[in-house]
Amino acid sequence: EPEVTQTPSHQVTQMGQEVILRCVPISNHLYFYWYRQILGQKVEFLVSFYNNEISEKSEIFDDQFSVERPDGSNFTLKIRSTKLEDSAMYFCASRPQGPSREQYFGPGTRLTVT
Amino acid sequence: AQSVTQPDIHITVSEGASLELRCNYSYGATPYLFWYVQSPGQGLQLLLKYFSGDTLVQGIKGFEAEFKRSQSSFNLRKPSVHWSDAAEYFCAVGAGNAGNMLTFGGGTRLMVKP
Numbered sequence: 001e002p003e004v005t006q007t008p009s010h011q012v013t014q015m016g017q018e019v020i021l022r023c024v025p026i027s028n029h030l031y032f033y034w035y036r037q038i039l040g041q042k043v044e045f046l047v048s049f050y051n052n053e054i055s056e057k058s059e060i061f062d063d064q065f066s067v068e069r070p071d072g073s074n075f076t077l078k079i080r081s082t083k084l085e086d087s088a089m090y091f092c093a094s095r096p097q098g099p100s101r102e103q104y105f106g107p108g109t110r111l112t113v114t
Numbered sequence: 115a116q117s118v119t120q121p122d123i124h125i126t127v128s129e130g131a132s133l134e135l136r137c138n139y140s141y142g143a144t145p146y147l148f149w150y151v152q153s154p155g156q157g158l159q160l161l162l163k164y165f166s167g168d169t170l171v172q173g174i175k176g177f178e179a180e181f182k183r184s185q186s187s188f189n190l191r192k193p194s195v196h197w198s199d200a201a202e203y204f205c206a207v208g209a210g211n212a213g214n215m216l217t218f219g220g221g222t223r224l225m226v227k228p
Binding site: 004033043091093 | 150156157158160163166204215216217218220221
């Protein structure tokens with residue numbers, strides 16, 4: 001069964017450094033998402049992406065964040081200058097066109113900012 | 115703005131006992147509703163979804179949920195819990211627009227006693 005994959009599974013970085021989190025959505029899916037989950041807290045929406053542009057973003061998704069679909073298969077989340085509070089599990093999700101709206105989640109990347 | 119409340123942070127049940135996890139949502143239109151399960155260190159797996167039709171929906175692993183519009187609820191049930199059901203369960207509501215960001219509840223951690 002096709003699944004969403006994410007790399008790396010764990011990323012450790014120093015405050016102020018740039019990080020890129022990578023996702024490969026399911027191949028025939030058209031909508032892509034990033035969510036994050038700070039340890040012990042709820043899963044929070046960051047951004048949705050469709051037709052090569054952002055369709056919706058949350059207040060968390062400020063100018064330090066950007067997303068890109070560079071090559072038709074990967075979907076990336078970049079954090080330009082990481083802060084301690086960016087430490088979280090980051091989940092990528094995708095969904096196909098159609099009425100059911102169910103999103104398929106990847107296993108996540110744990111980002112630790114020191 | 116949409117929101118989801120899961121009133122029970124932790125629930126402990128005995129193996130073989132029945133289970134009900136509560137979920138209340140706030141959304142101005144007909145919601146898209148989902149239950150996801152997260153095992154330790156894992157991503158989010160979809161258990162079941164509701165977006166129209168029969169208000170009692172069946173999911174994987176023997177779970178079901180009932181949409182009650184009058185109570186703004188979408189409670190998850192299982193008649194007989196197995197030790198492998200121990201995990202964290204998240205209820206989510208999806209917006210009706212094309213972007214369809216998901217808003218998650220805080221989660222309920224289920225523990226199963228032998």
